[in-house]
Amino acid sequence: MLKEIFHKIEHEYNLNKENLVTLLSLENPDDLALLFSLADRCRRKYVGEDVHLRGLIEFSNYCRKNCHYCGIRRGNQKAQRYRMTKKEILITVSTAEKLGYKTVVLQSGEDTYFTIERMTDLIKEIKKQSDVALTLSIGERSNEDYQRMYQAGANRFLLRFETSNQDLYQKLHPDSNYEERMTILRRLKEIGYQVGSGIMVGIPGQTKEDLAADILKFKELELDMVGIGPYICHQNTPLVGSPNGTVEMTFKTIALTRIVTRTAYIPATTALATLSPKDGRKKALQLGANVVMPNVTPLKYQAFYDIYPAKEYSGEDAEQNYHKISKEILAMGRLISHDYGHSLMIP
Numbered sequence: 593m594l595k596e597i598f599h600k601i602e603h604e605y606n607l608n609k610e611n612l613v614t615l616l617s618l619e620n621p622d623d624l625a626l627l628f629s630l631a632d633r634c635r636r637k638y639v640g641e642d643v644h645l646r647g648l649i650e651f652s653n654y655c656r657k658n659c660h661y662c663g664i665r666r667g668n669q670k671a672q673r674y675r676m677t678k679k680e681i682l683i684t685v686s687t688a689e690k691l692g693y694k695t696v697v698l699q700s701g702e703d704t705y706f707t708i709e710r711m712t713d714l715i716k717e718i719k720k721q722s723d724v725a726l727t728l729s730i731g732e733r734s735n736e737d738y739q740r741m742y743q744a745g746a747n748r749f750l751l752r753f754e755t756s757n758q759d760l761y762q763k764l765h766p767d768s769n770y771e772e773r774m775t776i777l778r779r780l781k782e783i784g785y786q787v788g789s790g791i792m793v794g795i796p797g798q799t800k801e802d803l804a805a806d807i808l809k810f811k812e813l814e815l816d817m818v819g820i821g822p823y824i825c826h827q828n829t830p831l832v833g834s835p836n837g838t839v840e841m842t843f844k845t846i847a848l849t850r851i852v853t854r855t856a857y858i859p860a861t862t863a864l865a866t867l868s869p870k871d872g873r874k875k876a877l878q879l880g881a882n883v884v885m886p887n888v889t890p891l892k893y894q895a896f897y898d899i900y901p902a903k904e905y906s907g908e909d910a911e912q913n914y915h916k917i918s919k920e921i922l923a924m925g926r927l928i929s930h931d932y933g934h935s936l937m938i939p
């Protein structure tokens with residue numbers, strides 16, 4: 593049975609949901625080693641040896657939403673809020689560009705201060721001053737807003753669907769709607785964005801069947817980028833006391849996402865590096881991942897973007913972080929990409 597599934601992977605037949613559940617259930621170290629090496633081979637074949645670095649700027653932690661798992665949800669009155677000024681953001685982008693980043697990611701909570709006028713102004717200024725690809729990760733907006741931000745120069749958009757289990761989605765998101773989220777992901781693609789989505793592994797209530805369905809959803813949505821990180825319990829949320837996701841299940845999900853999507857950009861996420869500080873990032877890059885998103889947010893703000901606890905907070909600034917991660921990648925025998933790292937999707 594397992595042999596047949598491995599045969600399917602080697603010959604690049606499509607895996608079905610049942611196959612994925614079987615593979616997500618693997619625990620035998622030899623079986624896992626084989627799965628991970630097949631995922632690594634797939635990564636080499638479809639996206640090569642390049643690792644893409646994306647500079648992450650967490651520019652505001654204000655959020656109008658109340659997602660049950662998130663430490664910066666509006667209901668967490670203990671969260672200390674900050675918002676970078678336009679000038680600070682522009683300086684940070686410029687610092688990232690000088691370090692060698694060809695992509696910057698602007699990430700925030702759903703902060704209503706950043707109206708469409710402020711966002712398009714910011715995007716235009718960034719594109720005027722810096723030769724970088726620009727990714728937005730700012731949550732749900734109107735279709736018109738997405739269009740205007742694309743016209744202003746944004747290239748990519750990240751919006752995780754978090755889980756494809758509709759009931760679970762509704763339980764975790766008191767102010768979002770599953771269908772609406774999926775509609776937005778399709779619209780973003782129609783507008784022309786390169787689109788990223790993703791999930792958390794191990795959120796309370798999630799089953800292996802759910803994870804298998806998530807992986808098939810990545811493929812169905814023709815995503816350019818897929819972010820997968822373990823759920824990490826934050827104590828000032830309604831999910832206080834729940835267990836974290838596991839590193840091993842996250843690895844399996846990343847490996848299978850590589851095998852199923854083939855060409856997606858898949859980051860070794862910060863959440864994974866947080867749960868597995870010694871070698872989580874390195875291992876992820878050796879079983880399917882090909883992107884790292886080092887934090888370039890000014891140090892004085894980094895600790896406040898507290899979506900989950902002990903978020904890998906290096907105490908290092910953008911420059912130290914860049915050099916540390918570059919060294920790690922080169923030591924693995926991988927290369928650091930010097931191009932923009934645009935979509936490789938084969939529709």
Ligand code: 5AD
Binds near residue numbers: 662792823
């Ligand atoms: N643990 C892990 N990931 C989290 N996120 C939010 N809260 C947590 C948590 N407690 C993730 C969500 C969101 C992304 C920006 O951070 O998947 O989309």
Ligand code: SF4
Binds near residue numbers: 899
């Ligand atoms: Fe806000 Fe995003 Fe956190 Fe939800 S996950 S509360 S939208 S920052």
